[in-house]
Amino acid sequence: MSEPPPVPQPEKGPHDMGGENAGEIDTIDQGMTFWQRQANALRGVAIGNNVIVLDELRRTAEDLGNDYARLAYFEKTTTALRNLLVEKDIIGEDELTAKMDEIRARFDVPDEMESEIKKGPAT
C-alpha cells in the first residue's frame, strides 16, 4: 500500500533572506564605479519615464533563481533589466547582441594596427 507524498516544504524566493544566518558585514561603503553609476542612473531614468515599473524590475531580479546569490548587486540589476526589457518586447535579443558587439568593437584594438605598433626589433 503506497503512502501519500510528503507534505510540501515550500521554498521562498532567493531574495527573501531576512532571518538567515550569514557572515560578518563589510561595514565600509565600497561606493560605485563609473559603470555602476551609469547602470544606477539607467534604472532610475527608465522607471521615471515609465519604460518599466519598479515592481516589475524587482520581480525579474527575484526570478534569477540560483544566479541571484551568485551575481553582484549591479550584475543582478543589469541582468534583471535586460530580462524585463526583452520580456516586454521593448528590446529584442538580436538587436541587443548586435549592439553589444558594436560596443565591444569600440574598445578592441584591431589586429592590423597592433602589429604596426609592435613592429620593431624582434624579441
Added chain:
Amino acid sequence: MSHEHSHDDHAPQTDDNEGPPGEYEILSRAMQELLEEKGLIKAEQIQKKIEQFDEDYPNRGAKVVARAWTDPEFKARLMENGNKAVAELGISMEADHLIAVENTPDVHNLIVCTLCSCYPRSLLGMPPTWYKSRNYRSRVVHEPRSVLSEFGTEISNDTTVRVHDSNADMRYVVLPMRPKGTEDWTEEQLEELLSRDHLVGVTVPVMDEA
C-alpha cells in the same frame, strides 16, 4: 587599481577605466543606447541622474536632521508628514514616501530592506554597499545588536532596538538624538556632524573631541 577605504559617507570614486569593460558594463551601455535610439530615454537624463546621485541627494538628509534638531515645530511636522516637511527645505522626495523615526533614550531605530534595497534615495543618495549585502539584509532583522556591534555601536539593554524592514511603499530616515555638548551649535555645524550612517541607524552621532 588602488582603493582607498574610509568610513566617509562619500565613498571614493573608484575608476575601472583600466582594462576593457566587462560584460555587464557592455550590456548596460547597450541597453542605454538602444533605449535612446528608440526615443524612450535621453542621454541628458542619464547624465543628470548621475549628477543627482553624486551631488544632490547625499547632502539632503543631514540638512533635514539639523533643521529638526534646531526647530521643534519643523520636527513635529516632519514626524507627521515627511514629504511635506522636507519640501519646505526645497527637497523633493520624488516617488518616495518618507517616514522619520526618532531615536530617544528609550528607543534606537535601525533600517533595512530585507527583500531588496529600498532606501530613501532622494534624501540620502545611493545606499551603501553594506546595506545591499546579503549579510546585512539577512542578519539585521534577527540579530540587530550583533550587527550594531560590528559597526562599533553598543545599545544598552535598557534601550529598545526597533528595526524597520522597509518592504513596501514607505522609506525611512532615522532622526538621531542630538549629542550632548552641541546645544550652542549652529545648524551648519550640526549638519557637518551628521553622516549617512547615522541616518540609517548603524552608528550614533557624538560631539567630536575638539
Added chain:
Amino acid sequence: MSAFQTVTPVPDHHFDIGDQVTIKRGHPPGHRRTPDYIRGKTGEIERICGVFPNPEELAYGFDGLPGRVLYRVKFKQTHVWPGYTGPDTDIIEMEIFEHWLEPA
C-alpha cells in the same frame, strides 16, 4: 507618537491602530512583499500608511488597482525569533497590506 498623516486618504480600512493582527501563512507563488519570516506571526497595527496599488500585480504589468490599504505592523522580536537573545522589549516593524492580515 504624534498623529501621522496618511500618505493618501483611507476612507475604508478593516483595522485600526492598536489592533492585534496575524499575518497570513501560505506561500503563494509570484512577487510578494510580505517577508517569509513574518508569515503566521502576530503583531499590532502601528499606523495606517495609505492606499497603494498592489505590488503583487504591478510586478506583472497590471495596474494594481483598486489600491490596497497598507499598514505598519509592530512585532516583538522574542515572538518572531524563537532564539532571539536581545531584550524582550526589542521590536521589529514593517509594512503589510490589508489582504495579508487576519484579526488575531
